[in-house]
Amino acid sequence: PANPPHSLRPPDLVEPVVADAEIRKIIKDLKPKSAPGLDRLTKSHLLSLPPTWFSTITNICNACLRVGYFPDQWKVGKLITIPKPDVDPRDITAHRPLTVTSNLGKVLEHVILNRLTPRVIDLLPEWQFGFRPQMSTL
Template identity: 35%
Template sequence: MLNDSVEKTSTAEIARIIKTLKSKKSAGFDSVSNFIVKKFPPSYIECLANCFNTWLNECHYPDDWKIAKIITLNKLKSGIPKCEQTRPISLLATHSKLFEKVLLLRIRHWAETDRLVPPEQSGFRPRGLLRTRVLSIYQEVKNNMAANIPTLALYVDYQQAYGRV
């Protein structure tokens, strides 16, 4: 992909991405929320498109957008939580989220066009549901049992993985 040129973005594409954002008022370190971004005038979106196109061309990602504002949330309904009863979330700059979505669209297109993602994969794809994978695993086990073929399965429980990282 290094020799391929990356498709430029447009004001229309950025406007579509902005419309998909939830109108939340929480903001990253830059204090700009999705709610504010949805109020941007067309001239600002045009400026964003110019910046995004420059960075796409230069393979550049602004360093300031790599900084997250971390907030600790209480898992309990009330009371003062113990350390294990909290979970941190990272709030990135909304501009960063917009640029990431532009990049994601290009990476998805590249991966699908070059057939890098196997048809069996549900993750990474839009509308790739876990239920689809569970049903296909169930069907494979059922077919193997009918044919008296052993089936190897590996189960991993990630329920509390984040707290132990």
């Protein structure tokens, strides 16, 4: 296929134990103006779902982790461009490309991040400051 499936394995690194409370917190912590992907689901839409739907999202995330699958629909993005300030807008390099993806995909990404970060953080050398929580590169 054009986009081969991504594996979330090995299974010992990804424990498929996701709770409704974790899903609620992840959705609540999405950026306030997080743009919707092609599914048009905004953060507000997700927060206004009835409790049974949080359980459904939780079950989907658990199933994705268990079988090592990230839904293709959540990987498809919409490309938009943001003009750079003080540059001729007719110049192609005067625009910054940005891909907007599904907020449900962002939820699953955070679930994966929450499980991998504690296992990877101790593997990084002590002088690695970038991409680490509560560390500054300045």
